[in-house]
Amino acid sequence: MGSFARALEDFFTLRGLALPTDQAERLAAGRRKRRLDAVPDPLRQAVTAFDASRMRNQDRARRAGTRPRSDHTLETALSTMRDLAVFLVSHRGKxxxxxxxxxxxxxxxxxxxxxxxxRLIVLRQFFRFARSQHIVLVDPTVTLTAKESNNFRGRTLTLDQQRELFRRWTTGEHVHPHEALVGMLAPLHGASSGEARMLQITAVDQITRAVCLGKRPRPTPLDPASWAVLERCLAHREEWRTDNPHVVVTKGTKAGRSPASTAYLSHVLDDCGYPPRMIRSTRLLDLVNTMEPKLVAAAFGMDPQATMIYLADRVDPGRLPALPKTAGATPHRT
Structure with a gap:
């Protein structure tokens, strides 16, 4: 479906003159089929049955009003099974x-x-299904462990790098408005690319200079620098002459009402040289280690356990009170 067809669909469905098409479902089905076709023939039937089972579960969850697995989750699982099948045939001769x-x-x-x-999560799900269908007699993933701690192990920005990026996004004349907006929201307000992607015009309060981001319970007030970048992005949006309700509008979405693609947001910061997750993690790491992690989770609309991975396992010596020295005392560790 081209941009003109998507614009017509949005026009008629918004006014209740037509039902939405199944374009998204058809595209997702095509992506799953390509992954299944890449599975070697001897192993494809079991993976196809596994995919059909998960699709039925997704449909039941939708009808029950619970949280179904997203198409992206299902496609990622199929990619893992495709890679395993190719590995078994090519490298293990099975x-x-x-x-x-x-x-x-x-x-x-x-x-x-x-x-x-x-990957291990997906493999456990598949072999449980395979054992229930008598495809295998023994689940080979039972004794395996993730061997992975939940502690934060990502990279963060230094102060000099943060200052460099701040100057780039606030004073750079050739920086794209979308890069500046996503960049400023991440290190100053801890916003993810998804929150910036789904930000709509109705979520921007011109009077209080605040925006509603994601699942946060309260609007997020913007500092003058962030507000100036947001105004720049809104001015860029006006040039498109679009009815798309989102702040970040691209050439492919200006004719419709859908948000910018996830791929676009994942590459919008490529020119600055740092990935969005690294920039956002810098902010979260600083907040969690200077404030109560549960308060950070509540303010950002995150799961409390999600912020705990950013909690460092050491204490800055400068934050410890000076202990009085007593004669004959032997220092000890706890």
Whole structure:
């Protein structure tokens, strides 16, 4: 479906003159089919049945009003199963799921150590399904562990790097407004790319100079520098002459009402040289280690456990009170 067709769909559905098409579902089905077709023939039937089972679960969750798995989650699981199937056939010489053992799974997980936990979750789900369908007799993932701590291990920005980015986004004449907006919201207000992507015009309060971000319970007041960047982005949006309700509007979304793509937001900061997650993590790490983590979670609309991974396992010596020295006392550690 092209941009003109999407614009017509938005026009008629918004006015109640037509029902929305199944374009998104058809695209998701095509992406899943491409992943299934890449699975080697001897192992494809089981993966296809696994995908069909998860699709039924997604449909039941939708009808029950609970939280169904997203299409992206289902596609990521199929990618993992495709990679495992190719690995078993190409590197282990096995063309039957029943022949897979714990050593095969361990060798596969070792190919991408950083993705071990995420991949192991998918593999456990598949082999539980396979065992229930009598495709395998033994689940080879039972004894495997993630071997991954929940502590924060990402990279953060130094103070000099933060100052450099601040000057770039506030004074750079050739910086794209979208880059400046996503960049300023991340280090100063801890906003994720998803929150910037879904930000709408109705969420911007011109009087209080505040915006409603994501699931945050209260509007987020913007400092003068962030507000100036937001105004720049709004001026750029006006040039498109669009009815799209979102602040971040691209060439592909100006004719419709959908937000910018996730891929666009993931690359919007490429020119500055730092990924969005690294910039946002710098802010969260600082807040969690200077404030109560649960307060940070409540303010940002996050799960309380999500902020705990940013809690450092050491205490800055400058924050400890000076202990009185007593004669003959032996220092000890706790």
């Amino acid at each position: 063309d039957d799921w029943a022949l897979a053992d714990v050593h095969d799974i361990e060798a596969f997980l070792a190919t991408l150590p950083k993705a071990r936990k995420r």
